Amino acid sequence: MPDLISQIRQTLPALLDDAGENAARRVIEFFTAEIRNKNTRRAYARAVRQFFDWAADRGLTLEEVEPVHVAAYVEDDDRSASTVKQHLAAIRRLFDWLVTGQVLASNPAAPVRPPKLVVEEGKTPVFTAEETRELLDSIVEEKQDIGRLRDRGLIGVMVFTFARVSAVAGLDVGDYYRAGHRWTLHLQEKGGKRRDIPVHHKAGQYLDAYLDAAGIRDEKDAPLFQSLSRSRELTGRRLQSDNILQMVKRRAEEAGFDPDQVCCHTFRGTGITTYLENGGKLETAQHIAGHASATTTKLYDRRNRNVEQEEIERIRI
CATH class of the missing domain: 1.10.150 (DNA polymerase; domain 1)
Structure with a gap:
């Protein structure tokens, strides 16, 4: 301090x-x-x-x-x-x-009105389910080294838990644990909020493959997602949010996507949109995402943006 x-x-x-x-x-x-x-x-x-x-x-x-x-x-x-x-x-x-603190007698910013802001849909680019699957599959299709397994597991967690990148970066190995018959992730979000989210079976497969290859499953207090040394070995040091963003853009570019149109929040929005497209309830998506308001959750919903190519071709000129 x-x-x-x-x-x-x-x-x-x-x-x-x-x-x-x-x-x-x-x-x-x-x-x-x-x-x-x-x-x-x-x-x-x-x-x-x-x-x-x-x-x-x-x-x-x-x-x-x-x-x-x-x-x-x-x-x-x-x-x-x-x-x-x-x-x-x-x-x-x-x-x-x-x-x-009695430094000033009044707040000069108090009467100032902010600019009007009407947002019905967020600007974060999202993937379709097919594009997300293509990206995840491409990460390990060449070789299953520890870095690729780590990156697939990390992106998989963001997609299937709607978690912010800071919460994923903050995960320890022990935060992925078995509760009864199901596996759970213990996430700490901004504002000190803690969430326990059941692990989707695909995310579980990705995490298990990574942990088995890394050999850190018993190191409960170690960072779950760690940086790599020049020799492609885990360092024991936590992967930071900036490093994760760079990784996401690199993996997206390798898979043929425009890296400028991809960020960590892409997977949060992708997960929420796909969940709602498959009949999920908005209030449940709000709970999974850890949003205080359903209005915030709706910013990530891109269902209304999806227009099929066939519909565009109806414009016959």
Whole structure:
């Protein structure tokens, strides 16, 4: 924690650092005590820095920031509505923290309305069931080395559990366990949420093949998905989300797909869409995915996008 505090202090925007010791300390407390998730902390830090750099360029101090300035910043931002909305939420939350810490008398971001955002369908590209099967089969069709078995198992888990990549990266060997007659995965999602999901038989086959080849089935506290050494042996170190994204794009390209149209969330959306296409219930998909709202789950549902080629050919000109 001291290292984190020092790191945050060194990267404080000049406007906040110049606001005095109390303000600087309160900002540090915000990013250490209030924001516990590393990904959220990183995103909020980026949003805060961009806003206060913008304010400093206009000669403002912390005490001089007013709602009209925050509104102007939002108005000038030409990024997507969802990005602007997220940045405004970060700025508003920090100002709230400064108000409750008696650094400021009021929150200048509170009255500022975010841009209107209407999203009926997410932008994450998804595969069809056939494309997903083609990708998974292609990973081990040439040779079944440990890296290929690991990658197939990892992608299989994302597809069949709708899990976020961070939750899959965080799995230990012991999180894949037998409960009665069925195998289960113990997933820890963002916000500290824990989910126990029954393992689809195909995902189980992929995991068993990987674990048997790796010889780590009894190492319960070891990372389930590990990085590889130059000699193609497991290192014992956890595979990180960025590494998984690179792997996913590489495997997709090897299988003949456009890597720019594939990301880790592709498999979350693919799993949800395929489940719903086969008669699954939206509320159950919501539970499996760990979504707080069914509205979020529906963003991953691409059933309405699927138009058969034969229907397009009806446009006879």
